[in-house]
Amino acid sequence: MQLEIEDLTKKFQDTAAVSHVSYTMEKGVYGLLGVNGAGKTTLMRMLCTLLKPSNGRILLDGEDIFEMGAAYRKVLGYLPQDFGFYPDLTVKDYLMYIASIKGVHRAAARKRVKELLGQVGLSKAADKKMKKLSGGMKRRVGIAQAMLNHPAILILDEPTSGLDPNERIRFRNLISEFSQDRLVLLSTHIVSDIESIANEILLMKDGEFLHTGTPEEILEGMPERVWRLTVPVHEASKYDKNYKVANRKNVPGGIMLRILSKERPHPEAEEEIPTLEDVFLSYFGEKAGEEDAIL
Amino acid sequence: MLYYELKKIWVKPGTKIVLLILAATLVFACYFAIHGVYYVNENGENEYGIEAIHKLKAAKKEWAGLLTEEVIADVIAENNRLNDTEMGRSEAVHDSNIVFGWKQGFYDIRWMLVRSFCKFRESDYYVPDSLAPEDARFFYGNRLLRLQEWLEEDAQQNLFTGAEQDFLIQRYQAWEAQAPLYYDYADGWNQLFEWAAMVIMLTMLTLNFVVAGIFSGEFGYKADSVFYASCHGRGKAIAAKLEAGLLFVTLVYFAMMLLYSGIVLAVFGTDGAGLPIQMSNVGWKSFYLITNWQEYLLILFCGYIGTLFILSLTMLVSARTKSSVIAVTIPFILLFLPSFIGGSSLEMIDKILGILPDRLLDVNQTLSRFSFYQIGGEVMGSLHVLPVLYGSLALLLIPMIYQVYRRLSAG
Numbered sequence: 001m002q003l004e005i006e007d008l009t010k011k012f013q014d015t016a017a018v019s020h021v022s023y024t025m026e027k028g029v030y031g032l033l034g035v036n037g038a039g040k041t042t043l044m045r046m047l048c049t050l051l052k053p054s055n056g057r058i059l060l061d062g063e064d065i066f067e068m069g070a071a072y073r074k075v076l077g078y079l080p081q082d083f084g085f086y087p088d089l090t091v092k093d094y095l096m097y098i099a100s101i102k103g104v105h106r107a108a109a110r111k112r113v114k115e116l117l118g119q120v121g122l123s124k125a126a127d128k129k130m131k132k133l134s135g136g137m138k139r140r141v142g143i144a145q146a147m148l149n150h151p152a153i154l155i156l157d158e159p160t161s162g163l164d165p166n167e168r169i170r171f172r173n174l175i176s177e178f179s180q181d182r183l184v185l186l187s188t189h190i191v192s193d194i195e196s197i198a199n200e201i202l203l204m205k206d207g208e209f210l211h212t213g214t215p216e217e218i219l220e221g222m223p224e225r226v227w228r229l230t231v232p233v234h235e236a237s238k239y240d241k242n243y244k245v246a247n248r249k250n251v252p253g254g255i256m257l258r259i260l261s262k263e264r265p266h267p268e269a270e271e272e273i274p275t276l277e278d279v280f281l282s283y284f285g286e287k288a289g290e291e292d293a294i295l
Numbered sequence: 296m297l298y299y300e301l302k303k304i305w306v307k308p309g310t311k312i313v314l315l316i317l318a319a320t321l322v323f324a325c326y327f328a329i330h331g332v333y334y335v336n337e338n339g340e341n342e343y344g345i346e347a348i349h350k351l352k353a354a355k356k357e358w359a360g361l362l363t364e365e366v367i368a369d370v371i372a373e374n375n376r377l378n379d380t381e382m383g384r385s386e387a388v389h390d391s392n393i394v395f396g397w398k399q400g401f402y403d404i405r406w407m408l409v410r411s412f413c414k415f416r417e418s419d420y421y422v423p424d425s426l427a428p429e430d431a432r433f434f435y436g437n438r439l440l441r442l443q444e445w446l447e448e449d450a451q452q453n454l455f456t457g458a459e460q461d462f463l464i465q466r467y468q469a470w471e472a473q474a475p476l477y478y479d480y481a482d483g484w485n486q487l488f489e490w491a492a493m494v495i496m497l498t499m500l501t502l503n504f505v506v507a508g509i510f511s512g513e514f515g516y517k518a519d520s521v522f523y524a525s526c527h528g529r530g531k532a533i534a535a536k537l538e539a540g541l542l543f544v545t546l547v548y549f550a551m552m553l554l555y556s557g558i559v560l561a562v563f564g565t566d567g568a569g570l571p572i573q574m575s576n577v578g579w580k581s582f583y584l585i586t587n588w589q590e591y592l593l594i595l596f597c598g599y600i601g602t603l604f605i606l607s608l609t610m611l612v613s614a615r616t617k618s619s620v621i622a623v624t625i626p627f628i629l630l631f632l633p634s635f636i637g638g639s640s641l642e643m644i645d646k647i648l649g650i651l652p653d654r655l656l657d658v659n660q661t662l663s664r665f666s667f668y669q670i671g672g673e674v675m676g677s678l679h680v681l682p683v684l685y686g687s688l689a690l691l692l693i694p695m696i697y698q699v700y701r702r703l704s705a706g
Contacts, residue, residue, distance in 0.1 A: 045520070048520070048524040049523075049524065050520055050523055050524060050704065051704065052704075069529065070526050070527065070529070070530060073524060073525060073526045073528065074526040076524060076526075078520065078521065078524040079521075080517075080520040080521065080524075082517050082520075083517070083520075083521070084513075084516045084517025084518040084519070084520070084521070085516060085518055086303055086306075086512075086516055086518060087516070088303075088306040088307055088308065089299075089302065089303060089306060093299065093302060093306075096299060097296075097299035097300075097302075097303070098521065098525065100296040100299055100527075100532075101296060101522065101525040101526065101527045101528060101531075101532040101535075102525045102526050102527070103525075103526040103527055145521060149526070
């Protein structure tokens, strides 16, 4: 299976949300990383046939997905960023309804719903109305609905927003298990979501792919190196101004800084092994610090 | 899929409210229909309820039979005899009530005398009191005569074409040719018809709040992305929405109408089912040659077609605009538009008003209206045109809703 994006562009009036993007995905987990407004959601909505591209094509095994229509959507699972549901339906009825519009037969749907409710830890909430669920529980229902039809292509837009740390771990394990022989594309601005499970990472900024590759390739391609340096409190602000500081930690005798810099910022600075969080900061700069970008 | 679409409608709190309103409508309509009839006892007091209905029925049944000139002469003679009694001459209200009680058995026939002997657009309740038994021979002929007098007036000359006038006269002649007609107690049908329009309109208006959300709801709940990204999201799932909407409307409409008519007819009885609709105060002038049970079927099915058309339009607007607020206004506009543009003497306006869908919801009134349309040289009444017109439009709207919703972009 091969999902090919060819010179894809989406313009809203004069603004290009996605601009001339090309990439080919096969089986595995793809992490789409970028700050808010980078074009991740627009790209995903095109991949789900919800938005028509202004230019370019998306091909599944050589066939245009918009021409494939229902045949493409039959192998697709999608969790939107802004996941909506029917508040008065129970969790079970909601999932059964979604299974029906996904073309899953009733008996198979019953079995699958039960199985997925167990996997997302919602078996006891099966008969609860959707509107009575907490934010994290709703998100878990959203993940379950995306996986109802055993999709060959699973697209998850910010799947972990609203999930607590335990739920995130459960989610990561679920995706790892599910992604065998499937293509999973998940977007996030939370680096830890994909750090351990993504086979490939797509860094997206201003509607374009800035850098793509395996986590190792991404780390190797990072234009800066990472340094650890402990400085007196009154000197810390000088480093904040002159360098990208990935982390600050109060330690006896001052503040320990994690600095991104091509050059050694101080003779006493010690080089560290970079992480994806460092990469994120390196590429997206100060914007990466907005909202809960690096967690 | 259809099961869960129906469930989505059913579980909404708004649907429960709608069903409560409909239950209240049913109770009120039955109450009004049953309490709209009263029996005046020998003391001149009004009695209401099922027992009173049975007493009145027994009194009217005494006059059931062929309404020949002799019977009409008997009615006029009896009316005059009662007027000449001491109580009949009295001006005291109590005495008048007692006399009314004596006359209530032939009350329906007395009303037909009012219609027959008054000018076409006039109504004088006391006209029968001035008749002599010999006048009975004019009873059937007067209907056409009054119509012709009215048509000859200047105001009507511009209102109807020659072909339309001929059509009307032919219809009146055809009715007269059946004379003498049979008379029977038919309060059940008359009461049923009187409140049927209210039941149909309130059913349609309340169901409107349910169907307005079927298509726009996906967007309102932000569930559209998952819906359209699903395998059947641009196909069978839309058809299931349509089926659910139409099925819900159909089930609730017929449940309301059959319960309403069942209750009213159970209380009053189905007597008079085969009477021509002209054998009543309201239907006397109608040019439609149908019986009471045929009018019932017409009310039932025209009401359904009208409801289906208007609510399909609501669904189309809901699908197109993604807004239930805008969609919910459609039936109100269609129902109240005639009130705003009505009252005009312009022929064109009258023609347009005559084919608005609200006429399908109030067949009892529409049957008495002189709205004509000429199609292929044939003159026909609005009730010959409306069911076919709006039935076809409703059938056209259904694939339109499907196509419109299919082509929408997710929000």
